Amino acid sequence: MTSSARPFLNRRLAEFGTTIFAEMSALALRTGSINLGQGFPDTDGPEEVREAAVRALRDGRGNQYPPGPGVPELRAAVAAHQKRRYGLTVDPDTEVLVTAGATEAIAAALLALVEPGDEVIALEPYYDSYAACIAMAGGARVPVTLRPREGRFHLDLDELRDAVTDRTRLLLLNTPHNPTGTVLTRGELAAIAELAVERDLLVVTDEVYEHLVFDDAEHIPLATFPGMRDRTVTISSAGKTFSFTGWKVGWITANGPLVSAVRTAKQYLTYVSAGPFQYAIAEALRLPDSYFDGFRADLHRKRDLLGDGLRAAGFEVYQPQGTYFITTDITPFGEKDAHAFCRALPERCGVVAVPNSVFYDDPDAGRSQVRFTFCKRDDVLHEAADRLHRMAP
């Protein structure tokens, strides 16, 4: 934590400091290193989508407060996207809510749905905002740890089942999963759905990497499983899918009463955001399949490029089936402390990564794991691979 916050920060947030991304990005800047820490692309998204934003700005669409639930064009495009990709029917007027990125959607969902003292189960290692948002909602975080086996991370369904108690209100899921790259299978999702129905749980699913799945992995929204339509809040966003992480356009889809509940919290967080960008993302969601296929193929290639480089440099690599991150293990270097490793890496070879240990409640669980992103230009990835290779054990 920055020392200045400590005397003032309330008890709910006392355990949270500056995010690891701020720390590591500052380190990258100071040392002139290649930043494979924070997951943002170094190439902007489609030209026609940028042009659509410019047109909206010029035509005065969205320059004043857009409607609270989001502009109708974007809500219609989200509904059409869910139908086209997954066969899910959602009513654009009552079952879609536009948010300031997935980040606000997560915050609003937890603030709206969690009572103080409720237990919230989250897959660990988790995206860093989950812990803070559960805390802000007054909930109690219950991690279920994904564990590496045979080269990738797995969810232990028995462990998940055992984590549910009478105080469990909600499962907070993320698939494709950041940082491990795991994509929950149809079988795993079916078991989760059965558990949610049996124990009458709400589920919030963070699906921001829905379009980034590789090999034979398939992204299936949990909301499509029996009994889940009316107990699932599905979250996605334009940042990752269209490479506009700065626009902060996200959305939820859920049934009417759940959307109303989340909107109640959301309206007092930002009220509305990103007016002109909402029109542009409405057009982006209607891009032909060739855009989504091309994007996926491009990232697939980048995954293999960086993965090969990391293996050649001596890392143990957990092959991701989704997202744009690779989790590695540094044990082959004779090292165990990922945080110390990441602090030293810029000096050693001019590359920045992030330690997964900060994404765990039990830092021992991820002690030797380090995450790299591959959403960078090929020349940057080649250069990073060369630099890492120079320090091979």
Ligand SMILES: *Cc1c(COP(=O)(O)O)cnc(C)c1O
């Ligand atoms: C990037 C990311 C988000 C945040 O999405 P925004 O739309 O930028 O707010 C949420 N969840 C996960 C898992 C992410 O990786």
